[in-house]
Amino acid sequence: MGHKVDFLCRACHYEERDLGVGCGRRPQPCLRLFRCDNCHSIGSTWVGAGGVPRCSLCYHDAITLLADDVMGVACPKCAAAGIFAHHREDVWE
Ligand SMILES: [Zn+2]
Ligand SMILES: [Zn+2]
DSSP, X not given: OEXXXXXXXXXXXXXXXXXXXXXXXXXXXXXXXXXXXXXXXXXXEEEOSSSOOOOTTTOOSOEEXXXXXXXXXXOTTTOSEEEEEEEXXXXXX
């Protein structure tokens, strides 16, 4: 099971909502949060046992995977400190 995450940058008001993170019923693949420095976005993408994780928006593989419980990361748009809000009650399978 996983939960939903929102990303919000107070500086430039870039936000991404309802990003899924975590694993489904099977252990692989899992949804992981990432920051893409190619298209400057935050998102979540499927990461499996094989293959290279790619940005779900631009499909570039130069992404930085973030921890499932990450609380903050530099905003990909403006480099200010962005925050993650975890909605643990919002569970998906
Ligand atoms: Zn920003
Ligand atoms: Zn991208």
